[in-house]
Amino acid sequence: MAVRARPWTVDNGLMDEAPAAAVRGEEARLAELLRPRLPSPLDELVDDRMAARGLRLLLKRDDLVHPDIPGNKWRKLAPNLAWAHAAGHDTVLTFGGAYSHHVRAVAVAGAALGLRTVGVIRGEEHRPLNPVLARAAEHGMHLTYLDRTSYRRRTSPDLADRLRAAFGPFHLLPEGGSNALGVRGAAGLPAEITQPFDVLCCSCGTGGTLAGLAAGLRPGQRAVGFPVLRGGDFLADDIRALQRAAFGAATTTWTLECGFHCGGYARTTPDLTRFIADFADRHGLTLEPVYEAKMLLGVFTLVAAGDFRPGSTIVAVVNALADGPQSSARIAAAGVATP
Numbered sequence: 647m648a649v650r651a652r653p654w655t656v657d658n659g660l661m662d663e664a665p666a667a668a669v670r671g672e673e674a675r676l677a678e679l680l681r682p683r684l685p686s687p688l689d690e691l692v693d694d695r696m697a698a699r700g701l702r703l704l705l706k707r708d709d710l711v712h713p714d715i716p717g718n719k720w721r722k723l724a725p726n727l728a729w730a731h732a733a734g735h736d737t738v739l740t741f742g743g744a745y746s747h748h749v750r751a752v753a754v755a756g757a758a759l760g761l762r763t764v765g766v767i768r769g770e771e772h773r774p775l776n777p778v779l780a781r782a783a784e785h786g787m788h789l790t791y792l793d794r795t796s797y798r799r800r801t802s803p804d805l806a807d808r809l810r811a812a813f814g815p816f817h818l819l820p821e822g823g824s825n826a827l828g829v830r831g832a833a834g835l836p837a838e839i840t841q842p843f844d845v846l847c848c849s850c851g852t853g854g855t856l857a858g859l860a861a862g863l864r865p866g867q868r869a870v871g872f873p874v875l876r877g878g879d880f881l882a883d884d885i886r887a888l889q890r891a892a893f894g895a896a897t898t899t900w901t902l903e904c905g906f907h908c909g910g911y912a913r914t915t916p917d918l919t920r921f922i923a924d925f926a927d928r929h930g931l932t933l934e935p936v937y938e939a940k941m942l943l944g945v946f947t948l949v950a951a952g953d954f955r956p957g958s959t960i961v962a963v964v965n966a967l968a969d970g971p972q973s974s975a976r977i978a979a980a981g982v983a984t985p
């Protein structure tokens with residue numbers, strides 16, 4: 647995921663093309679067809695390291711929302727696909743790597759709404775298809791492949807023209823679904839949390855999820871994002887741009903903790919590996935290593951450093967687990983390498 651190239655677009659104009667009521671109707675239809683588990687469960691993690699600091703940690707188990715469209719995928723994609731259908735598009739085209747759960751999620755949700763879907767995959771075609779792409783193809787997605795150099799230009803108008811010549815008109819959904827509609831979808835999560843809390847933590851790839859979560863907070867609450875890419879400070883501008891596109895203004899309710907990338911995207915360190923094993927021993931949950939383990943390593947490190955006020959309740963949003971239905975391919979894809 648070369649997010650440094652800022653491959654997503656912030657398409658503020660989208661909302662004007664389809665009446666809000668029609669979009670809401672399509673979202674309700676999608677939910678009726680696919681039955682997401684919403685609100686997702688909120689589980690307290692009983693851990694002596696939290697108790698020792700007078701803190702509570704709750705896990706927002708968004709990984710349980712839907713087996714093919716978990717967590718932030720559902721929250722960002724449902725409004726986008728509902729919008730596309732309500733606006734009269736019959737085809738949605740999106741981009742992703744060979745193990746992209748975003749691509750699979752678009753295929754499954756698009757099929758439910760009767761949309762034709764095209765997945766533009768980075769790199770060469772490999773047969774047989776891996777389980778993620780096989781699932782996308784099973785749901786009728788047309789897969790096409792772009793060499794890595796062309797893929798880097800995936801936001802260029804020239805490429806869009808070439809793809810339109812090949813596949814006809816389509817609605818283009820940015821990688822990860824991080825656009826104004828996706829951010830609005832993510833903003834619904836905090837309202838699901840019925841217990842009082844002070845800090846909401848999440849991992850960041852594009853920053854679209856954090857942009858939405860932070861905008862959905864109540865007064866006095868704050869959000870902390872943990873970028874999984876090296877040098878994640880660059881995300882701050884993108885998050886503000888996404889919030890402006892979605893809501894007209896950026897909020898100051900969030901911060902980034904950029905010290906927990908563990909060497910960069912899909913890289914690991916002995917500390918992270920130990921943390922994942924220890925967490926599994928203590929809690930029986932094997933954390934997904936590319937995003938969520940880094941975020942929780944960050945949370946526990948900040949707790950040990952006394953960064954959270956005693957008496958605070960922290961909620962950590964978990965979009966995936968390593969032993970969830972989507973995981974083994976992600977771990978294989980990540981190759982989880984030591985820097």
Ligand SMILES: Cc1ncc(COP(=O)(O)O)c(C=O)c1O
Binds near residue numbers: 822824851852853937
């Ligand atoms: C499991 C998981 N958590 C977090 C994220 C980050 O979401 P965002 O790109 O909105 O920052 C992703 C993105 O792909 C993800 O797959």
